[in-house]
Each structure stands twice: as structure tokens, then as C-alpha cells.
Amino acid sequence: MGKKYNESNTEYRDRVINSISPSFCAAKWFNATIWLNNGTTASCHHPPAHRIIDFENGESFDDLKKNPSMIHNTSYKKLVRKQMLDGVRPKECEYCWKIEDISNEHVSDRVFKTVIYEEDDIKLCQTKYRETENVDLKTLEIAFDANCNFACSYCNSSFSTAWQKDIVQNGIYKNLVSDGAKAYQHDGSWARQYKKDDENPYVQAFWDWWPQLSKEISELRVTGGEATISPDFWRLVEWWKTKPDSDIQFAVNTNLGVQGTKLDELIDASHSIKKFVIYTSCEATGEQAEYIRDGLVWDEWKKSVDKLLTHGNVKEFNVMMTINSLCLYSITDFMDYCNSLKKKYGRFHGVYSLNILRFPSFMSPGTLPLELRKERSEHIKKWLNSSADIEVMHEMEIDAVKRLISYLEEIGDPHRGVSSLQSRQRDLKSFFSQYDLRRKNKNFTRAFPELASWYDSIPLTDLGEDGELVSGDSTLGWGIKEELKELAKAEGWVLSPQMSNPGSKDYIDEQYQLDDLVEMEIKNLQAVYIKHSKEKLDESWSKQEIIKKLGAMGFVKV
Numbered sequence: 001m002g003k004k005y006n007e008s009n010t011e012y013r014d015r016v017i018n019s020i021s022p023s024f025c026a027a028k029w030f031n032a033t034i035w036l037n038n039g040t041t042a043s044c045h046h047p048p049a050h051r052i053i054d055f056e057n058g059e060s061f062d063d064l065k066k067n068p069s070m071i072h073n074t075s076y077k078k079l080v081r082k083q084m085l086d087g088v089r090p091k092e093c094e095y096c097w098k099i100e101d102i103s104n105e106h107v108s109d110r111v112f113k114t115v116i117y118e119e120d121d122i123k124l125c126q127t128k129y130r131e132t133e134n135v136d137l138k139t140l141e142i143a144f145d146a147n148c149n150f151a152c153s154y155c156n157s158s159f160s161t162a163w164q165k166d167i168v169q170n171g172i173y174k175n176l177v178s179d180g181a182k183a184y185q186h187d188g189s190w191a192r193q194y195k196k197d198d199e200n201p202y203v204q205a206f207w208d209w210w211p212q213l214s215k216e217i218s219e220l221r222v223t224g225g226e227a228t229i230s231p232d233f234w235r236l237v238e239w240w241k242t243k244p245d246s247d248i249q250f251a252v253n254t255n256l257g258v259q260g261t262k263l264d265e266l267i268d269a270s271h272s273i274k275k276f277v278i279y280t281s282c283e284a285t286g287e288q289a290e291y292i293r294d295g296l297v298w299d300e301w302k303k304s305v306d307k308l309l310t311h312g313n314v315k316e317f318n319v320m321m322t323i324n325s326l327c328l329y330s331i332t333d334f335m336d337y338c339n340s341l342k343k344k345y346g347r348f349h350g351v352y353s354l355n356i357l358r359f360p361s362f363m364s365p366g367t368l369p370l371e372l373r374k375e376r377s378e379h380i381k382k383w384l385n386s387s388a389d390i391e392v393m394h395e396m397e398i399d400a401v402k403r404l405i406s407y408l409e410e411i412g413d414p415h416r417g418v419s420s421l422q423s424r425q426r427d428l429k430s431f432f433s434q435y436d437l438r439r440k441n442k443n444f445t446r447a448f449p450e451l452a453s454w455y456d457s458i459p460l461t462d463l464g465e466d467g468e469l470v471s472g473d474s475t476l477g478w479g480i481k482e483e484l485k486e487l488a489k490a491e492g493w494v495l496s497p498q499m500s501n502p503g504s505k506d507y508i509d510e511q512y513q514l515d516d517l518v519e520m521e522i523k524n525l526q527a528v529y530i531k532h533s534k535e536k537l538d539e540s541w542s543k544q545e546i547i548k549k550l551g552a553m554g555f556v557k558v
Contacts, residue, residue, distance in 0.1 A: 002115050009107040021087040025110035026117050028081050029125050030138040032072045036202040037145045038191040047092035050076050051475050068209035073134040082131035102406050136216035144232040148225035150255050150295035154363050157188030164188040175461040178419035178427040180360025186472025221251035228262050241272045251277035256304040270313040283321035284330040291447040294439050309345045317349040324357040325367050328376040329450045332383040339389035354400040358414035362427035366412040377408040429458040517547050
């Protein structure tokens with residue numbers, strides 16, 4: 001697995017990943033985040049989610065019953081896999097392209113999300129697991145529901161019942177005009193398709209796939225919402241108790257803020273699991289952390305961390321940092337805290353990842369004025385160059401900090417189609433002025449005195465109307481998917497065999513009657529094969545062999 005001895009991330013990228021294609025990422029094959037509560041999926045946390053079942057193109061729940069791995073192997077995802085094998089940069093992966101375009105020396109997440117897999121498995125993406133085929137996951141992050149006790153500022157009602165409560169009680173957030181506005185103008189009802197006692201076909205598909213998937217997967221990670229609130233998480237704990245020698249790594253995303261006995265139950269459960277890993281989230285300290293992540297109590301959170309690492313059987317403790325416009329004034333203090341955990345509990349207890357926020361765009365680091373971004377960049381650079389903890393930092397962490405430094409200096413727009421800087425800044429003011437009124441003991445300028453002068457200078461927006469609830473379905477109006485489908489149809493991409501990819505018939509632009517092929521002269525039949533196949537023609541093939549190959553590609557109509 002992974003890099004050779006003393007091989008750098010860039011050397012690994014060039015040797016393994018770019019040798020397949022300069023746009024390849026193994027996460028498209030072997031990794032997924034799946035939200036079973038609303039029937040959507042993505043290959044990692046960067047691209048927008050898309051629907052598992054493409055109802056508009058004839059797919060149905062019957063297809064899901066026949067092929068439960070469809071919760072990962074969607075027809076859309078197969079189109080993106082083909083782009084990657086062809087060396088085309090998928091637009092949904094722009095997060096990585098922005099990083100790589102800063103400099104060839106900058107390593108994007110497609111390296112970190114590929115290096116964890118065996119090279120032999122990675123090579124199979126070109127052969128056994130090409131875009132036509134279903135593939136079992138190696139790593140999976142899965143959400144059974146959106147139940148959550150936190151309502152973090154950059155989250156929304158699609159992923160948190162605490163956020164849903166805010167919208168239901170107080171109404172939508174008003175006077176927002178940027179591309180991120182709709183995230184705070186829905187109540188999450190689109191993501192609550194199934195009531196507590198209803199059978200959710202997506203959840204059922206997971207459990208139907210699990211007997212096979214559990215033979216291949218190396219890590220299962222349960223997220224939410226808050227994963228420890230979900231009954232299905234505890235059902236998995238019971239499965240692990242019957243498999244105490246299982247080498248599957250079982251991980252959980254937890255905010256470590258659940259009240260009552262849940263933390264004690266989690267600690268007890270950890271002793272029944274051979275490889276138990278914790279992922280938690282934070283990116284700031286003190287009042288700033290509490291402001292950004294509503295529901296978190298900083299001192300109590302640190303106590304929970306110590307209790308878990310002292311009494312639990314925790315193989316790794318990872319911290320996911322969401323780099324937003326507000327965390328930059330205590331981010332180095334927070335990384336100091338994480339490094340102190342490594343010194344106290346071991347090098348793999350306190351490992352942090354820096355994930356730069358893109359949605360909603362008005363909370364992204366790029367919404368800050370350039371002079372503030374550059375000042376923060378210099379501060380972080382000085383911290384990195386003078387840190388006494390450099391010996392406990394992983395190469396991945398150092399690379400991520402360097403990447404953030406460059407990002408702050410050079411990138412202002414977080415994604416394609418982003419609203420103007422002025423619109424985003426006004427939305428930041430509009431949003432947090434309402435956030436302060438809705439949430440307990442919140443005050444922007446008190447929590448972030450470094451930003452007070454700039455914040456106060458932003459005029460409040462008054463649209464003169466209350467607005468109304470919107471759908472909230474993030475998969476609607478997503479142009480990338482439709483654009484890719486049109487390209488597939490225009491270029492005649494074939495994602496057959498049909499049964500392994502429901503809906504692939506929509507992308508077959510040309511088919512031939514079997515009788516017509518049989519009657520063709522051999523040279524004309526060879527021309528048909530050359531037109532539609534990337535594999536070299538062997539002129540010794542008989543007509544029967546060529547027709548059989550065309551049939552396997554989906555071009556023969558019986």
C-alpha cells in the first residue's frame with residue numbers, strides 16, 4: 001500500500017496516479033459518501049452529491065433491489081470514471097484542479113484519496129473495473145439519517161435536525177442574495193423522505209449489500225448528522241461484537257457533544273472492536289469554536305476527548321478541520337492543541353486534515369478581503385516555519401498547511417459560478433446578524449474582534465420581503481450532470497453491459513441489427529469495429545468474433 005520508502009507525495013502522484021491519467025483519482029472507484037436518508041451519493045466530500053437512482057432516465061427502485069451496490073455504482077458516477085480514464089478533468093472535481101493549478105508542486109486531495117489503496121487494485125481500474133463495471137468499495141462513509149444535536153454555521157437543514165428546528169421555529173434566513181443563499185432557505189424536508197418506522201429502500205440496499213461488501217471493504221465510517229444517535233450505527237456495533245477478529249476498520253464521525261451516557265457507551269463499544277477509529281470536527285478554539293459550531297462547549301469538548309483517549313480502545317483519533325472565513329484567527333492555536341494530543345496519546349491521536357470550505361461560498365476564506373487573507377497567510381506561514389511541534393506533524397498535515405497558505409494568497413473564488421465578492425460579503429453580514437439573534441449567546445464582533453471593523457463596514461441588505469421556503473434539494477438544477485450526459489450521448493459512450501448499468505441505453509447513439517452485421521462484408525464489419533472500439537483490431541478475427549465483441553459493447557440490436 002502507498003508510497004515507496006522516502007517517496008514524496010508528488011513522486012507518488014507522477015509514478016502511480018498520473019501514469020493512468022492526469023485526472024485519475026481512485027476515490028471514484030473505491031470510496032464513497034452515501035446519504036441513505038435522502039438517496040444521494042458522492043465519491044468524496046468535495047463534489048456535489050447526486051441522486052443514486054436516475055428516475056428521469058428510467059431507473060427505479062427495482063434496479064436498486066436487483067443491484068444494491070447501485071448506492072455506490074451509479075450511472076452518473078460511471079460517466080465520470082470514463083472521463084478520468086480518458087484524461088479529462090471532471091468539472092465536479094474542481095476543488096483538486098484549483099489546488100493543482102497553483103503549482104505542479106502542490107498536491108491535491110486526489111493523491112491523499114488514492115495513496116491509501118493497493119497499487120494492484122488501482123491498476124484494475126483500467127481493466128477489470130472500467131467504467132462499465134460495478135466495483136465493491138474499499139472505504140465507505142455512510143449516513144443513515146440527519147439526526148444531530150449541533151447546528152454548525154456552515155451546515156444546513158439537509159444534514160442536521162438541529163438546523164431543521166431553527167428554520168421551523170424562526171423561518172428562513174432573509175436578505176441573502178449570493179449563490180449560497182438557498183442552503184438557509186429550506187427546512188430539510190426533502191431529506192426526510194422516510195419517517196422513523198418507514199422502510200427506507202436505500203438503507204435496505206446497504207444491508208442487502210453488506211454481506212458481500214464486508215468481504216471487500218477495509219474501512220466503514222458512519223457519519224450523520226451525529227452518528228452515535230443513529231440506531232443503525234448501534235446495529236453495526238452489534239455486528240462487530242459478533243466479529244471481534246474482523247480486520248475491517250470501523251470508524252465513526254462524532255461531534256463528541258452528545259449528552260447523557262452516549263460517550264460511555266461509545267467507550268464500552270470500542271473494546272469490542274479490533275480497529276476502532278474516531279473522526280471529530282473542529283477548527284478553532286474557545287469562543288470562536290463555539291460560535292462557528294453551535295452546540296459545542298469548548299472546555300467540555302476537550303474533556304470528552306481526554307476521556308475517550310484515556311479509557312477507549314481507539315486506534316486513531318482524527319480531526320476534520322473545515323477551513324472557513326472565521327476560523328483563521330485561532331487556527332494555529334487549534335493545530336497546537338492537536339499536536340499536544342499526539343505528544344500525550346501517540347502520533348496517530350490528533351491527526352488533522354484541512355478541508356477548505358467552498359459551500360456556502362459566503363463563508364469561504366475567499367470572502368475575506370485580500371489584505372486580511374494575506375495577513376492570515378503570513379501568520380500561518382510563520383507558525384509553520386517556527387513550530388516546535390514539526391516533529392509530530394505528518395507529511396500530509398504539513399502539505400495541507402502549505403496548501404492553505406497558497407490558497408489564501410491566490411484563490412478568491414471557491415467554485416465555478418460563484419457570486420461576486422460584494423454579494424458574498426453582504427450575505428456574510430446578513431447571515432451572521434440573524435444567526436446572532438437566533439442562537440444562544442452569540443455575538444460576532446465579540447467572538448471575532450479581529451474582524452469587527454471590517455464586519456461593521458459591510459452594509460446590511462434589505463430586500464424588503466420575507467421570501468419563502470425553497471426545496472433544498474441540492475441535486476436539482478445541477479448543470480454538470482446534464483452536461484455530461486449530453487456529451488456522452490454526442491460521443492456515443494457505451495456503458496454496457498446493459499444489466500450492469502441501468503439506463504446505459506440512453507448513451508448508445510448507434511446500434512446495428514444482428515442480421516445486417518451478419519450480411520456485411522468483412523472489411524465493412526472491421527470498419528464498424530474500428531469506429532466504436534478503442535482496442536486495436538486484429539485482422540485475423542472472424543466475422544463471428546467481431547460481432548461478438550460489438551455485442552459486448554452494446555452495439556448489436558437483436
